[in-house]
Amino acid sequence: MSNSLYTKLVANAIFPLHERLKGHSTTSDRARLEHSQWWPKNQLLALQSERLQDFIQSISRNVPYYGELFKAQNINPTEIKSADDLIHLPFLTKALIRENSDKLRALNAKPLSRFNTGGSSGEPLIFYISKERVSRDVAAKWRATRWWGVDLGDKEIVLWGSPIELGTQDYLRLIRDKLLRTQLLPAFEMSEYRIDRFIEKIKKVKPRMLFGYPSAFSLIAKRAIDQGISLNTLGIRVVFVTSERLYDHQRELLETAFGCPVANGYGGRDAGFIAHQCPAGSMHITAEDIIVEIADSTGKVLPPGEPGEIVTTHLATQDYPFLRYRTGDIGILDDKECVCGRGLPILKEIQGRSTDFIVAADGTLMHGLALIYIIRDLPSVTEFKIIQESKQLTRVQLVANSAFNEIHKEQIVEGFKKRLGHSVEVQVERVNKIAAEASGKMRYVVSRVQP
Numbered sequence: 266m267s268n269s270l271y272t273k274l275v276a277n278a279i280f281p282l283h284e285r286l287k288g289h290s291t292t293s294d295r296a297r298l299e300h301s302q303w304w305p306k307n308q309l310l311a312l313q314s315e316r317l318q319d320f321i322q323s324i325s326r327n328v329p330y331y332g333e334l335f336k337a338q339n340i341n342p343t344e345i346k347s348a349d350d351l352i353h354l355p356f357l358t359k360a361l362i363r364e365n366s367d368k369l370r371a372l373n374a375k376p377l378s379r380f381n382t383g384g385s386s387g388e389p390l391i392f393y394i395s396k397e398r399v400s401r402d403v404a405a406k407w408r409a410t411r412w413w414g415v416d417l418g419d420k421e422i423v424l425w426g427s428p429i430e431l432g433t434q435d436y437l438r439l440i441r442d443k444l445l446r447t448q449l450l451p452a453f454e455m456s457e458y459r460i461d462r463f464i465e466k467i468k469k470v471k472p473r474m475l476f477g478y479p480s481a482f483s484l485i486a487k488r489a490i491d492q493g494i495s496l497n498t499l500g501i502r503v504v505f506v507t508s509e510r511l512y513d514h515q516r517e518l519l520e521t522a523f524g525c526p527v528a529n530g531y532g533g534r535d536a537g538f539i540a541h542q543c544p545a546g547s548m549h550i551t552a553e554d555i556i557v558e559i560a561d562s563t564g565k566v567l568p569p570g571e572p573g574e575i576v577t578t579h580l581a582t583q584d585y586p587f588l589r590y591r592t593g594d595i596g597i598l599d600d601k602e603c604v605c606g607r608g609l610p611i612l613k614e615i616q617g618r619s620t621d622f623i624v625a626a627d628g629t630l631m632h633g634l635a636l637i638y639i640i641r642d643l644p645s646v647t648e649f650k651i652i653q654e655s656k657q658l659t660r661v662q663l664v665a666n667s668a669f670n671e672i673h674k675e676q677i678v679e680g681f682k683k684r685l686g687h688s689v690e691v692q693v694e695r696v697n698k699i700a701a702e703a704s705g706k707m708r709y710v711v712s713r714v715q716p
Contacts (some may be wrong), residue, residue: 266275266340267561268419268420268424268697269448271418272416272417272418272419273418274411274418275415275416275417275418275444275445275446275677276417276418276433278546278684279444279445280417280418280445280641282291283441284400287396288413288468288646289396289399289403289490290396290397290400290611291400291403291404291407292404294400294401294404295404297313297553298405298408298551298553299408299411300403300456301479301606302408302549302607302609303606303607303608305608305609306436306602306608306610308608309553309608309609309610310347310552312553313347313348313552313553313580314346314347316346316393316553316554316580317346317347317348317556317578317580318344318345318346318552320578320580320583320586320693321345321581322342323371323583324371324583324586324588325342325373326581327371327373327374328368328369328370328371328372328581328586328716329368329369329372329585330365330368330369330586331588333368334355340353345443346461348556348558348578348591349376350367351556351558351578351589352417352566354589354689355584355589355590356560356589356590357577357587357588357589357590358590359390359535359591359593360391362392364512366392368587369392369582369586370393370584370585370705371380371584371585371586374393374395374584374585375395375396375397375584376395376396377393377394377395377585378393378394378396378509379391379392379393380392380393380394380534380535381534382393382533382534382535383494383651387400390535392535392585393585394582394585395581395582395583395584396579396583397583397587398537398579398582398583398584400581401554401580401581401709402532402537402538402546402554403539404446405525405537405538405541405551405554406530406538406541406701408541409528409530409538409541409542409543409549410474410505410529412528412541412543412546413474413502413503413505413526413528413546414502414503415474415503417443417445417475417504418446419446419472419473419474419502420446420470420471420472420473420474421445421446421447421448421472421474421476422446422447422448422450422466422470422475422476422477423448423449423450423475423476423477424450424452424463424470424475424476424478424481424482424485424498425449425451425452425476425477425478426654429484431553445530446488449471450463450466450477452477452478452481455481455484455558456698457488458526458593459638459699460488461610464485464488464489464492464494464496466639467485467496467498467499468496469495469542471499471500471501471680472499472501473500473501473502474501474502474503474504475505475523475569476503476504476505476506476507477505477506477507478506478507478508479506479509479510479511479512479516479519479527480509480515482504482506482515482519483515483518483519485522486518486519486522486523487522488594489516489522489600490518490521490522496522496523496524496715497522497523497524497525498524498676499523499524501523501524501525501527501671503518503525503528504523504525504526504527504528505521505528505530506527506528506529506530507530507531508527509708510615510617510697511527511529514641515527515645526544527545528541528542529541529542529615531548531594531612534591535590535593536554536555536575536577536579536589536590537549537551537554537577537579537587537674538551538594539555539575539577539612540555540557540612540615541606541674542657543603543605543607545601545603545604545605546606547599547605547607547611547614548611548612548613549603549607549609549610549611549612550609550610551609552609552610553580554579554580554581555577555578555579555580556578556580557575557576557577557579557596557598557612557715558560558576558577558578558589558608559571559572559575559576559596559597559598560573560574560576560591561574563699568597569597569598569599569600569613570597570599570600570609570613571597571617572595572597572614572616573595573596574591574592574593574594574595575592575594575596575612575615576589576590576591576592576595577589577592578590578592578663580710594615594616594617594701595615595616595617596610596612596613596614596616597612597613597614597616598610598611598613599611599612599613602714617633617710622654623635623636623651623659623684623685623710623712623714624655624656624684624712624714625684625686625687626656626657626688627686627687628656628687629688630692630711631650631684633651633709633710633712634683636651636659636680636681636683636710637651637709637710638684639677639680639684640661640663640677643673643676643677644662644668645665645666645668645669646664646665646669646671647664647666648663648664648674648698648699649661649699649709650662650699650708650710650711651709651710652711652712652713652715653710653711653712653713654713655713656686656689656710656714657688657689657690658690658692659685659689659690659691659692660691660692660694661677661681661691661692661693661694662694662699663693663695663696663704664695664696664697664698664699665692665695669695674693677691677693678691678693
């Protein structure tokens with residue numbers, strides 16, 4: 266059977282049967298999403314408002330936490346008619362979910378699955394997800410996959426590090442991955458030996474798509490280029506990256522090494538699949554299911570074009586609501602329309618987690634990129650991590666080659682002091698390896714200072 270015929274068999278028969286046996290509505294959900302993505306903005310907003318009203322009415326009746334909250338704050342659920350009305354409702358935070366886990370479960374909830382975040386920025390968050398939400402999230406990701414001319418059943422290599430995924434590789438899942446022609450590679454240890462094995466695997470499999478962390482694929486890309494190994498003639502159509510901030514230099518590196526475009530995706534295990542990049546370059550929000558607000562530190566909702574914390578409402582979470590959920594990520598909305606013709610709203614920029622921002626000695630908040638570029642300008646540095654312990658102490662871990670010297674060290678210290686303040690102590694430490702997070706992700710900047 267040819268590759269194209271097998272892909273059609275998987276996308277049109279094998280995977281839909283798999284989802285139906287699990288009680289998921291993924292296939293029909295994807296079909297509806299592929300239709301609604303072309304609706305004009307007003308029609309999408311009308312659908313969103315209708316779903317929001319049903320969502321608010323449902324959780325006010327069936328979720329003890331919100332029933333009590335609305336009553337205590339004199340909130341009339343019938344007055345929440347559109348996304349603009351969400352400003353009358355309080356935010357949901359990780360701390361509130363931990364404190365009210367049982368009360369957030371709807372009294373009429375269907376069977377829920379227990380999930381948790383990886384806890385890369387602190388204590389893992391435990392929460393529950395219904396089959397409806399799983400179906401809608403998978404459908405949104407599937408829709409975005411097809412934007413790039415690939416589909417389920419095309420050969421795929423997934424480079425992932427979450428122990429949650431890697432701990433569930435039971436017999437049935439292995440069979441499913443084999444049928445879908447998906448191969449999972451662990452991103453926990455990115456040693457030169459492992460990277461070389463991954464390169465061999467990619468050359469052997471000749472996948473149509475790659476999916477994983479931008480930092481992990483960047484290590485593979487750089488190693489291949491340094492070794493003179495060609496990966497850009499294998500027929501890879503797209504590199505899907507997610508779960509970390511995608512930097513411009515990473516995109517350029519990946520596109521050069523693999524000879525294909527890079528498609529960014531944004532979301533989380535808790536907040537859902539929020540936005541996906543289309544071939545025209547826009548990060549489209551899954552507006553049929555997710556409402557995105559941008560809020561400042563005081564909770565004020567900001568207009569398009571202004572950066573603030575990304576706040577999400579997931580409309581397929583009636584059984585365990587995520588209503589005005591503060592993600593801890595910083596982003597900017599756009600009010601322009603995409604040239605691709607989709608009416609889906611646009612997330613203009615995702616600047617990273619709030620802990621990716623640095624606080625200068627005088628209290629000035631700046632993105633970690635202000636420090637990253639100081640180190641990236643030094644060719645003698647191959648890997649690095651910036652850790653702001655306090656306003657008066659920032660540590661820098663470096664993996665550097667033999668060309669690194671005291672002058673380079675002084676350039677880092679002086680460059681950091683110029684941005685953070687001359688009273689700040691900057692410690693530069695050479696190490697053999699930069700440890701990844703427990704999830705396998707790589708974070709270039711970690712700030713332990715509250716803005």
